[in-house]
Amino acid sequence: MGSEEFLEFVKEQDLPFLKDWLSTQPPHAIAAELVRVDAAGMALVFRLLDKGKALAVFEELDPSDQQAILEGLRDRAFRELVEEMDPDDRARLIGEVPAKVARRVLAGLSPYERQMTAALLGYPEGSVGRIMTPEVVVIHRNLTAADAIDVIRTKGGSAETVYTLPVVDDGRKLVGVASLRDLVTADRDELVDALAEKDYVSVRATDEAEYAARLMREANLLDLPIVDSEDRVLGFLTIDDAMEVVEAADTEDVYRQSGSEPLAGAYLLAGIRTLASRRAPWLLLLFVAAILTINVLDVFEENLAEVTALALFIPMITGAGGNTGAQSSTAVVRALALSDVRPRDLPRVLWREARVGAFLGLTLAMAGIGVGMMFADFDLALVVAIALLAVCTWAAIVGGSMPLLAKKLGIDPAVVSAPMVTTLVDATGLVIYFTTARIVLGI
Amino acid sequence: MGSEEFLEFVKEQDLPFLKDWLSTQPPHAIAAELVRVDAAGMALVFRLLDKGKALAVFEELDPSDQQAILEGLRDRAFRELVEEMDPDDRARLIGEVPAKVARRVLAGLSPYERQMTAALLGYPEGSVGRIMTPEVVVIHRNLTAADAIDVIRTKGGSAETVYTLPVVDDGRKLVGVASLRDLVTADRDELVDALAEKDYVSVRATDEAEYAARLMREANLLDLPIVDSEDRVLGFLTIDDAMEVVEAADTEDVYRQSGSEPLAGAYLLAGIRTLASRRAPWLLLLFVAAILTINVLDVFEENLAEVTALALFIPMITGAGGNTGAQSSTAVVRALALSDVRPRDLPRVLWREARVGAFLGLTLAMAGIGVGMMFADFDLALVVAIALLAVCTWAAIVGGSMPLLAKKLGIDPAVVSAPMVTTLVDATGLVIYFTTARIVLGI
Incomplete structure (x- = not known):
């Protein structure tokens, strides 16, 4: 089915057909079609998705488009959705929607998730702290490669990435960066401290997000460690988030250069x-x-x-x-x-x-x-x-x-x-x- | 030392000072300063770098800026540099420099590297085949997780990435994509076939590079498998290359929209x-x-x-x-x-x-x-x-x-x-x- 037909089926509310189509498409493809229908159609289609896929599709959308969907959901579905979001995506959503929607999001969260999001929201708008992922696995410098892999096995479940691992001392201070690749290919008994790259690049949580994102591109990093003023590890900026920051900054520049303010969401939805x-x-x-x-x-x-x-x-x-x-x-x-x-x-x-x-x-x-x-x-x-x-x-x-x-x-x-x-x-x-x-x- | 001083020291050819500065800076920072001096100064500074760092700095530059450096090098240094480049970076360089420089690059290569580069150059300009990394580790679907990690240990040395692993059948046909993360956290005896994601995204080598790069952003991929017309694995588009493609495409759009053709290299060097x-x-x-x-x-x-x-x-x-x-x-x-x-x-x-x-x-x-x-x-x-x-x-x-x-x-x-x-x-x-x-x- 082409996307031309997709619009037709949404208009005709042909649910069995839509359900079938949704089950065959990857989340990003569904998101790409969603932003081309109107808000009502978007909410309709979204409710047809099963829970796991709904979350994946939701996370592909811009905050202003996410808001349109949230407003069409009942309380329970709303709460389940925002609870499952990554803390950084959630902080981004809250930062960009009207205060009323933001309060509804925060009110629906479990205490743990609320706290994690609140921590990110504490950083200034536009700072990298606001969009970092706080769920990282840190490795103590005195561990062996085999120990480190065990730590990743047990604690890595909720982390957004385990390919870059901040190596820390007793005070959670960043002393180097190890890659999972090196850990896997090293001798089991080799110390993490010896494997870690000491010439690493890191930024402060209060630094500008665009600066951090462009730095990642220049230095070819998959993950950029974010630290506080005393070099303690707070989180990572991941490359996919960095790409979005760069793309959004470019979009802003393009719009401004033609003498207009940038659009927050998709063109056809505005x-x-x-x-x-x-x-x-x-x-x-x-x-x-x-x-x-x-x-x-x-x-x-x-x-x-x-x-x-x-x-x-x-x-x-x-x-x-x-x-x-x-x-x-x-x-x-x-x-x-x-x-x-x-x-x-x-x-x-x-x-x-x-x-x-x-x-x-x-x-x-x-x-x-x-x-x-x-x-x-x-x-x-x-x-x-x-x-x-x-x-x-x-x-x-x-x-x-x-x-x-x-x-x-x-x-x-x-x-x-x-x-x-x-x-x-x-x-x-x-x-x-x-x-x-x-x-x-x-x- | 600020970068203002850097320019001064290059002008005055203060070699000991420059050497000292170069040894303390990461490659991307050196590259960022290099594009702000003129071609002669750039060649001077470049010769002061030790071999490993020189390569890293070189790979951070745009092809037209790389050309300026190559033209300042003697034959042996020239050959060593291009031999060590990644095949995709080298293909990009050859595609963008004048034919004379391109021939000199190809002539300096070992047969193995020349063949690898020639294969990439066989794809049309602007296609993803041209910029993919052909050095990938493929995993057979019938291996166990532990076997797969052994394959990575032995064969992964020259690969650009081992975080995404194409899972193939007997004919090297792509049947799924496994992540190193899943391999590491899985039971040792679990079959790769069971761990692999079957709902993966891949593109043909002849597809447009910009399309592939934007697809990676939309689908949040670190590496995008590139296949031939019969679904056999040819290589990967890695996220850092994708970011460059997107940035170059955005730059091109920005220039064109102001009614001018894009600049190939850095503004101050042109x-x-x-x-x-x-x-x-x-x-x-x-x-x-x-x-x-x-x-x-x-x-x-x-x-x-x-x-x-x-x-x-x-x-x-x-x-x-x-x-x-x-x-x-x-x-x-x-x-x-x-x-x-x-x-x-x-x-x-x-x-x-x-x-x-x-x-x-x-x-x-x-x-x-x-x-x-x-x-x-x-x-x-x-x-x-x-x-x-x-x-x-x-x-x-x-x-x-x-x-x-x-x-x-x-x-x-x-x-x-x-x-x-x-x-x-x-x-x-x-x-x-x-x-x-x-x-x-x-x-």
Whole structure:
């Protein structure tokens, strides 16, 4: 059955057929289909799943989509579901849903699970402590490899991973990291202390989650130990959670760079009002900023009245400036996200972008002479060409430096988005264009 | 030592100091600093590393940055380095460097390593076969858990991972997937066949790498088995490689959406000419498309000459349309990348975006009345408001549908980038604006 049919069957509430389909699909495939039906259909399908699979499907969903399902469940099913969730997934859910739903989740938990979740919620939002898995098996440095494997056999049941094992001293202080692979292939009597990697990477629970996640990718780790201020082991960031953090951060950047706030859940599940509410504030802000362009044109209105043909090239020149600025800001925002560039590289980036912008401006200026001659005389074509060169250079400088300045000021560089740079460059570009016209045309 | 100083010491060629610093840093940290110095400095630092660490640092770099290092090495060091690389990393390097460098790499390899790399290079570019690790330990279904662990002890040395183990029948056909965790915690005599997960996910070697990588994230896998057309095990896609594939794909999307081709290596390492060459073709294409706007304005030049004030609002209206279109196209491109939306959702997406666009247009229209009155009379303000409503609705429809149409035609949806939509909406937006003006103002 294709997923087109799936939507049909949900609409027709063909339960036997749906049940059959659900039993043949892996959890992630079911989750992928669920986010494409509406909230009511999602709740319907979800109730058809058997308990174990329901949990697996549930854990594949984003918190805002999880919320839609929870709201459709009766108390008992609700409690069973949240009780079985991993503590880190649960903390993520609670952190992102409205307070009312969060309280209902916490109220439904057993004391043990509630305590574990509360501990995670104690860390600041966006910190790695909030999304770490606290259920880890630690190994004392004085154990042998065989002893360590016994510890894993007895205590490893509830742990999310046993492939990376924090090696600790008497005070639960992290002194190294052992891999299950090394433990399995080592001699039975070899000491864990000798097997452990001492050159390990770890982060504090209060460190930023995105930083920790990108660090894992750079250092190629499956699990990153999380410690407190005295190096005692608190938990792990696992690679699957790290991947989600990176993907969510990338999604946020992508949205911000197009001048809108990111969507929390799946696109098709979000209501029209939600979609509009993510975009409207940015759009209004940019609209207000665009009043600048009217002011500029107002100042030069006499020149416009005298040479109406000047107006012909306005969209082309602001467009070229906007595009050049957007290219520069995007390159720098992405380089910042990947740690290829840091705020203190500002002078280098400025100098690079100025040259790139000048080169691009020169290319467009040559094309612009031709285009200008097609629609106007040589003098005006010359104005267009000079303006293109100057505007592109200026746009590249602005686009390249604004993300770095934002980062220095502690603002998300992606906020200095392409449309933001574009709007700014629109107004200044017009000043450049008309000033050039006044000088060259003598008006 | 901070990284600011690192750059200084590289410039001054302070070798003892550099050596000391290199010995205290983990490979990923060294790699992160290396991409911030120039090619000559990079080669200098690299030669100071001891052999084992050099390899680890080298494997952290992007192929284009690896190439810069290779070109600075003498033959013997060159050969030793490429011989020690993982086959999948080596295939990736060869696939991305110029043919001359690729031949030098292949010529330096031992027959065994050359054969392994050649096998990967036989798969099409962008396929998962190209980046899989072929060095896997397979376990026969009839072994016991204890036997399986013995196989891992003896054969696992060269494997990239032993945490996921393909379980095969006599013909090396995949019949299930076992985890080392289950093998370690099971009874010694339990059969692997009983321990193996039969509901596993696998992909063909010819499948797209990005598809496989995103599948791993969705299904929360550490290793994804890669099979041939007859289900025989060929290798694994490991999670760290999958993360790189996803990150590279995201980078590509981000660049394309700002109207430029992605950069292969680190931003600061790329030359000015490289940067410009990624951006110039797009910029020129958009520039040519912008000629449309001149044509439109040329058609309406009489109206412009009559009511010069019409020109005042051109950048604001095209800007609003461009921003709305960019928001829509970005949301849809990202939803496509995350598989939240599929091409056949076009009618649903169209209807959603039309409503969102109309709502946003209405919001801007109300603001536009006020702004219009500030700079012109009520009639012109009305024109601006009506045009804003129509342009925003139209822009959201265009921005939302173009990525889906592109995907249907087999074009990368990100190519239908924000600037592309913006440029298109600029011209059509002007037609809407002036037509409205003609009707309302009766000119």
